[in-house]
Amino acid sequence: MAIFGSLSDRLTESLKNLRTKGKLSASDVDGTVREIRRALLEADVSLDVVKKFTAAVRERALSDDVNRALNPAQQVVQIVNEELIEILGGQQRRLEFAKTPPTIIMLAGLQGAGKTTLAGKLAKWLRKDGHTPMLVAADLQRPNAVTQLQVVGEQAGVTVFAPEPGNGVGDPVKVAKNAVDEARRRQFDTVIIDTAGRLGVDAELMKQAADIRKATNPDEVLFVIDAMIGQDAVATAKAFQDGVDFTGVVLSKLDGDARGGAALSVASVTGRPIMFASTGEGLDDFEPFHPDRMASRILD
C-alpha cells in the first residue's frame, strides 16, 4: 500500500534534522508531526483518526516520559510505531471459538468487498488447522453467488450448504438457519455464512444481515472491507456497525495499489479489531492480521 512509502519517506525526511540533536524541542516535534499528518491524509486516513494519532504522538514526544536511551530520531520512531500499533487495534485478536461447536462465523460487507473469496480462504485456513468447516451460501441476491461459493468450496475442499428445495430457496435467513442445524447434525465444527452485499449501503440489505445474525447467533461477525475503497470506508463501516454490528474487520485487497489509510481508520473509528488481511485472489493469499507487524511494515 502506498501508505507505507509515503509515511516512511516523510518520516525519514523529517527525522534527518533530528538525528544529531540531544533533546527533542517543541519545534522539532511539530515539524515531524506535520509530516506524519500530511502522509496519513495523503493515504486517506480519516481526519478524526489523523488528529487523534498526531495529538498522541506530539504529547508523548514532548513528555518527560520518553526513552532517554534513544536519540531523538529513534524516540520519535518508537512513539510513532507504538501509536500506529494502537490505531491498528493493539494486540492481535484471534477468532473466538464456541465452547460447544459449531462456531458460527458470519461475513458481511458491500458487494465486491471479497466476502465469497474470504469464505474460501477462511475455510481452507481452518481446515489446515484441523477444523471441519462448512460454507453456507446465504447470498441469494447475486445470480451466480451460490455457484461462486460452490467453486470456492471445492477449491478449499470443504462442504458447501446451498439452498435447494427444502433448504429455504429464496430466503437467506432460512438457508442460514437450516445450515446451522445441518452443521450441528453432521458435526461440522465451524460454519461460515456468506451473506449478500449491495453496491451501496441500503436498509433492506442491513435488515437481511441483521435477521441472519439474529437467527443464527454467530460467535463472530466479520466485516469485510476492500482496502481500495478510499474515504467511503469510515461511513460504510459505521453503517454496518449500526446495522448488524460486527466483532472484527477483514481488510481485503491489501495487495492492490491502494492508499489503504481509509481502511486502516476503520479499526480506530469502530473500536473493532482488524483480524485478517486478504492479499490476493488465490485461497492462500490470506493471513491473520498482526498490528505490530503491520506497523513495522509501514515504518520499514
Ligand code: GDP
Ligand atoms: P463479494 O461480492 O464480497 O463476495 O466479493 P468476491 O469475493 O466475489 O470478490 C470480488 C472480486 O475481488 C473477485 O474478482 C475476487 O477475485 C477479488 N478479490 C477478493 N479478494 C481479493 C484480494 O485480497 N486481492 C485481490 N487482488 N482481489 C481480491
